[in-house]
Amino acid sequence: MAMAAPGQLNVIESPSRGSRSVDCFEKLEQIGEGTYGQVYMAREIETGEIVALKKIRMDNEREGFPITAIREIKILKKLHHENVIKLKEIVTSPGPEKDDQGRPDGNKYKGGIYMVFEYMDHDLTGLADRPGMRFTVPQIKCYMRQLLTGLHYCHVNQVLHRDIKGSNLLIDNEGNLKLADFGLARSFSNEHNANLTNRVITLWYRPPELLLGTTRYGPAVDMWSVGCIFAELLHGKPIFPGKDEPEQLNKIFELCGAPDEVNWPGVQKTPWYNQFKPTRPMKRRLRDVFRHFDRHALELLEKMLTLDPAQRIPAKDALDAEYFWTDPLPCDPKSLPKYESSHEFQTKKKRQQQRQNEENAKRLKMQHPQQHTRLPPIQQGGQHAQMRQGPSHSIHGSQPAVAAGPSHHYGKPRGPSGGPGRYPPGGNPSGGYNHPNRGGQTGGAGYGSGPYPPQGRGAPYGSSGMPAGPGGPRGGGGSGYGVGAPNYPQGGPPYGGSAAGRGSNMGGNRNQQYGWQQ
Numbered sequence: 117m118a119m120a121a122p123g124q125l126n127v128i129e130s131p132s133r134g135s136r137s138v139d140c141f142e143k144l145e146q147i148g149e150g151t152y153g154q155v156y157m158a159r160e161i162e163t164g165e166i167v168a169l170k171k172i173r174m175d176n177e178r179e180g181f182p183i184t185a186i187r188e189i190k191i192l193k194k195l196h197h198e199n200v201i202k203l204k205e206i207v208t209s210p211g212p213e214k215d216d217q218g219r220p221d222g223n224k225y226k227g228g229i230y231m232v233f234e235y236m237d238h239d240l241t242g243l244a245d246r247p248g249m250r251f252t253v254p255q256i257k258c259y260m261r262q263l264l265t266g267l268h269y270c271h272v273n274q275v276l277h278r279d280i281k282g283s284n285l286l287i288d289n290e291g292n293l294k295l296a297d298f299g300l301a302r303s304f305s306n307e308h309n310a311n312l313t314n315r316v317i318t319l320w321y322r323p324p325e326l327l328l329g330t331t332r333y334g335p336a337v338d339m340w341s342v343g344c345i346f347a348e349l350l351h352g353k354p355i356f357p358g359k360d361e362p363e364q365l366n367k368i369f370e371l372c373g374a375p376d377e378v379n380w381p382g383v384q385k386t387p388w389y390n391q392f393k394p395t396r397p398m399k400r401r402l403r404d405v406f407r408h409f410d411r412h413a414l415e416l417l418e419k420m421l422t423l424d425p426a427q428r429i430p431a432k433d434a435l436d437a438e439y440f441w442t443d444p445l446p447c448d449p450k451s452l453p454k455y456e457s458s459h460e461f462q463t464k465k466k467r468q469q470q471r472q473n474e475e476n477a478k479r480l481k482m483q484h485p486q487q488h489t490r491l492p493p494i495q496q497g498g499q500h501a502q503m504r505q506g507p508s509h510s511i512h513g514s515q516p517a518v519a520a521g522p523s524h525h526y527g528k529p530r531g532p533s534g535g536p537g538r539y540p541p542g543g544n545p546s547g548g549y550n551h552p553n554r555g556g557q558t559g560g561a562g563y564g565s566g567p568y569p570p571q572g573r574g575a576p577y578g579s580s581g582m583p584a585g586p587g588g589p590r591g592g593g594g595s596g597y598g599v600g601a602p603n604y605p606q607g608g609p610p611y612g613g614s615a616a617g618r619g620s621n622m623g624g625n626r627n628q629q630y631g632w633q634q
């Protein structure tokens with residue numbers, strides 16, 4: 117059996133044939149936990165090269181090799197572009213998998229299969245979550261241009277990504293941005309408009325045509341997601357944090373207006389239009405809500421967040437937009453600052469640990485409140501003295517600074533002097549960011565990944581049971597575009613109902629803090 121040379125892509129028909137062993141790599145640390153497997157930072161023993169190993173989850177042996185992995189491998193095999201992640205090879209582990217302590221890891225599959233990728237230092241969500249992170253305009257333009265260039269390449273090669281979101285945009289310390297996670301991607305043909313599933317794209321980034329049940333679609337679905345990311349970069353937090361499909365549509369209509377046969381010819385023929393059509397008139401408010409954005413940014417955003425997919429701007433035209441050709445110009449990726457590695461998985465883990473620490477401290481405080489206040493001064497050393505000072509100086513005070521506790525995510529603006537807050541001051545006429553030549557961080561555009569949206573995978577309609585009953589959009593009950601960031605004009609009452617999605621445990625705090633629900 118021929119074995120692929122190191123670094124040579126050995127993904128021919130059967131990905132496990134002729135592959136090297138995973139033992140050629142030393143796992144360094146886990147950097148991702150996706151729906152379909154863990155991702156590790158690893159070092160190739162022979163060359164010392166740092167790579168990312170994505171383990172293909174084989175939990176359900178009977179279903180065979182996962183279709184998402186097959187798709188991802190097949191598609192990445194044909195895509196070669198500087199803004200698309202490079203799949204280097206496939207490696208296998210021959211025997212039963214072991215966990216870090218050498219115990220069987222419960223995976224019934226006899227061996228493991230890993231995809232070896234070039235290593236990227238950050239994903240956009242993890243990077244944005246760094247304390248005090250504020251992107252400058254040239255930086256946002258630089259990332260957006262690379263995102264569009266990579267996506268244009270995919271579309272020209274007749275590949276739809278179908279899961280564009282911050283954690284799938286990888287960034288290295290040279291400032292390069294690459295599209296990753298092609299597990300939901302698929303080929304399409306311009307000639308043959310096949311029926312495709314509409315159960316794709318993570319909810320917050322899912323376009324209205326998919327939410328209305330369309331199964332014939334094209335590259336425009338990815339462009340909607342790009343618009344959501346763009347607005348998020350400028351605005352400082354996700355703009356459509358719906359908790360289920362009906363609420364997602366409602367949030368879209370609140371901002372982009374209700375669809376009708378004038379602004380979206382044919383919308384009434386979409387499969388679920390009657391269930392989800394707005395029950396009251398809704399005007400497009402994008403220009404009003406985001407009036408503080410730079411004029412060219414707003415112009416481009418309008419074209420991306422166009423309801424009718426046929427009128428939505430394609431990646432190629434977006435690259436020609438004035439926004440990218442007027443001052444301040446996109447910066448050279450190499451000129452961007454280098455940051456310590458940050459992946460969504462790690463920042464999430466740190467946040468969880470921080471929360472746990474705070475809860476422990478609170479619990480301890482509640483268990484012994486009297487005791488502490490009554491302690492005579494001489495006894496107030498060590499832990500007890502620290503506990504009296506509350507969580508921030510508690511026994512956990514020696515914790516390393518967290519990447520982003522809840523207060524980092526949706527933290528209030530921390531003053532105009534460019535503190536660690538990521539929200540630009542409300543009245544900033546430059547749209548909340550700085551001209552790069554003016555230096556400093558004060559004008560950095562905000563970005564916050566927010567809690568984690570429901571995935572575009574699995575059973576996406578689990579929470580709502582969509583399509584909803586004939587009574588129209590369900591859930592939420594609120595009507596306002598209630599995502600009030602500190603510098604964000606409130607459009608109505610916040611949504612009622614509970615926080616949902618992957619990060620509901622985190623969202624709760626923030627929602628209470630700022631009076632909106634996911």
Ligand SMILES: Nc1ncnc2c1ncn2[C@@H]1O[C@H](COP(=O)(O)OP(=O)(O)OP(=O)(O)O)[C@@H](O)[C@H]1O
Nearest residue numbers: 148150151152153155168233235236239283297459
């Ligand atoms: N090449 C890479 N270099 C560095 N980090 C990576 C790389 N590939 C993936 N990651 C990290 O692992 C995370 C999960 O990877 P990926 O999205 O490919 O897995 P997935 O199982 O499809 O995840 P999800 O279900 O979230 O879409 C990414 O968000 C990123 O932080």
